[in-house]
Amino acid sequence: MQIRTLSPNLNVSTLGLGCMGMSEFYGPRDDAESMAVLHRACDLGVTFFDTADMYGPHHNEELIGQFLKQRKPDAVIATKFGIVRKPGEYARTLDNSPQYARAACEASLRRLGVEHIDLYYVHRVAPDRPIEDVMGALSRLVEAGKIGHIGLCEVSDATLRRAHAVHPVAAVQTEYSLWSRDVERDVLPTCDELGIGFVLYSPLGRGFLTGTFDRHAGFEPGDFRANLPRFSPDNIAANATLVDVVRHLAATKGCTPAQIALAWLLSKGDHIVPIPGTKRIKYLEENIAAADLTLTGDEVTHLEAAIAPLDIAGARYTPEGMKGLNA
Numbered sequence: 001m002q003i004r005t006l007s008p009n010l011n012v013s014t015l016g017l018g019c020m021g022m023s024e025f026y027g028p029r030d031d032a033e034s035m036a037v038l039h040r041a042c043d044l045g046v047t048f049f050d051t052a053d054m055y056g057p058h059h060n061e062e063l064i065g066q067f068l069k070q071r072k073p074d075a076v077i078a079t080k081f082g083i084v085r086k087p088g089e090y091a092r093t094l095d096n097s098p099q100y101a102r103a104a105c106e107a108s109l110r111r112l113g114v115e116h117i118d119l120y121y122v123h124r125v126a127p128d129r130p131i132e133d134v135m136g137a138l139s140r141l142v143e144a145g146k147i148g149h150i151g152l153c154e155v156s157d158a159t160l161r162r163a164h165a166v167h168p169v170a171a172v173q174t175e176y177s178l179w180s181r182d183v184e185r186d187v188l189p190t191c192d193e194l195g196i197g198f199v200l201y202s203p204l205g206r207g208f209l210t211g212t213f214d215r216h217a218g219f220e221p222g223d224f225r226a227n228l229p230r231f232s233p234d235n236i237a238a239n240a241t242l243v244d245v246v247r248h249l250a251a252t253k254g255c256t257p258a259q260i261a262l263a264w265l266l267s268k269g270d271h272i273v274p275i276p277g278t279k280r281i282k283y284l285e286e287n288i289a290a291a292d293l294t295l296t297g298d299e300v301t302h303l304e305a306a307i308a309p310l311d312i313a314g315a316r317y318t319p320e321g322m323k324g325l326n327a
Contacts, residue, residue, distance in 0.1 A: 001045025001291060004273050006197025007170040010119065010149050012076050014266065014291045016048030017041045017284070018201055018277030023060040026279070027220030031063060033279060038067045040281050044288045047073070050173075050199070050275045052080035052123055053108050057087055061111035068113055078171075078199075079108050080123035080153065083324075090224070094126035094324055098137035105146050121151035121173055124324030131159050135166035142167070151199070154325045157186040160196070169196050176200035176274075178209055178261055179230075179242055179312045182326075191271065203265050203274040204258050204287075206231075211243045211250075211257040228321075230314035238313035245306045255293055258283075260303075262290035267300055 002014045022034035038049070051060045061079060068077075081104035084093045108117060120141070122134055141147045149170035152163060163169050172191055174183050180202065191198045204210055206225055215233040219226040229235060246257045253260065258276075265274050276287045295303070315322065 001047075001288070003047075004197075004270055006119075006199070006271065006273065007149060007168065007195065010076070010170050010197065012048035012273055013046050014273065015046065015262070015288060016050055016078075016199070016273055016275035017046050018275040019049060019051045019060055019064060020055045021277045022063060022279045023056040024222065025055075025224045026277075027223045029059075030279065034063060035067060035070075037279055037281055037284055038064075039071060040284055041288075042071055042073045042075070044285070046075075046288070048076045048078070048273065048275065050078045050201070050277075051112075052083070052121075053104055053111075054080070054083040054085050054092070054123065057085050058107075058111060061108055065111050065113040076118045077112060077114065078119035078121065078151065078173075079112065079117055080121040080151075081105065081108065082121075082123040082126065091320060092323065094124050096122060096126040096129040096134045098133065101134070101137045102141065105141055109146065116145060117147045119149045119151050119170060120147040121153050121171075122155075123153050125152065125155055125159060125327035126324070127327065131155075131163045132166050135163050139167040154327060155187070156326050157190040159327055160187065160190055160194070164194055164196065169194075171197040171199050173199040173201060175202045175316060176265065177203050177205045178246065178264060178307060179205045179239065180316060188268075192269070196271075198269070198272045200265060200272065200274050201277070203276050204261055208236075208239065209243065209246060209257060209261040211247050213243075214240070227318055228314070228316075229318070230312070230316070232314065235314035239310075242307055242310055242312070245303065245310075249299065249303055253293070253295075253299075255290075256286060258286055259290040259293050260295075262287060263293040263295050264300065264303060266291070267295050 151171040215237040225231045
């Protein structure tokens with residue numbers, strides 16, 4: 001596994017591991033199986049693990065904390081604050097206040113069982129709180145040694161510039177994949193200009209780009225995709241052409257559609273790090289193998305030309321999930 005640099009003194013594996021699905025949103029959880037995935041990820045050279053206080057809520061950080069006690073890997077741990085949920089509810093509020101940031105950070109440190117969080121994200125930017133105030137509060141956590149680097153999730157390029165002027169932003173985390181490319185317009189160029197790393201979640205389109213879905217696909221209880229607009233039967237059928245394009249290139253390369261989707265993202269820049277999530281070892285191993293797959297310039301050009309005319313049907317999230325995007 002090669003290493004990529006998100007920002008000075010923040011080096012991570014080319015592919016990270018998104019841990020959210022180990023706790024909720026993708027059907028029943030199995031802590032023993034998830035722990036096996038975490039250990040296997042270490043074996044394969046993954047050094048970058050992504051969690052958040054709201055995954056569970058809290059369960060995911062506690063799971064990572066148990067893993068760190070068992071393995072004590074030389075890993076970069078990223079977690080987040082700012083989305084507030086009540087146990088058992090999907091509805092959320094946003095809180096970026098300095099008081100909440102400090103309290104949330106201390107709680108995350110306890111659950112993770114560490115004294116220092118390598119990368120601490122603002123999970124969503126609250127519209128009632130100037131980003132300058134948020135960055136000021138987080139910079140004091142850096143000074144106190146509680147966190148090493150500050151990140152922002154799902155922000156606009158304008159907010160990113162304002163934040164970076166107060167304190168260096170180490171990384172931006174946003175959804176990015178072959179069917180979610182909005183960041184290419186403004187956010188990615190701004191990251192390039194300012195030297196900010198880009199961490200992308202849902203690089204496989206929440207599984208859609210693996211080519212395993214059709215309009216009759218069913219979902220396990222607790223799988224939030226059942227309620228996402230893009231996974232309605234009609235939209236699955238409408239977006240099938242995109243998967244056909246990816247599947248065709250995968251056949252010519254002798255790999256899987258998932259590996260094509262990840263290799264395409266890795267081709268977009270050395271400061272870009274995908275964090276595909278999984279709770280299955282076989283999918284973890286398939287994803288990690290994409291780090292050794294190279295797409296030629298012609299292959300990238302032909303792939304993008306083939307998908308350019310396609311209109312992606314359906315929004316990324318429900319209205320509740322859309323809160324705080326591009327803030």
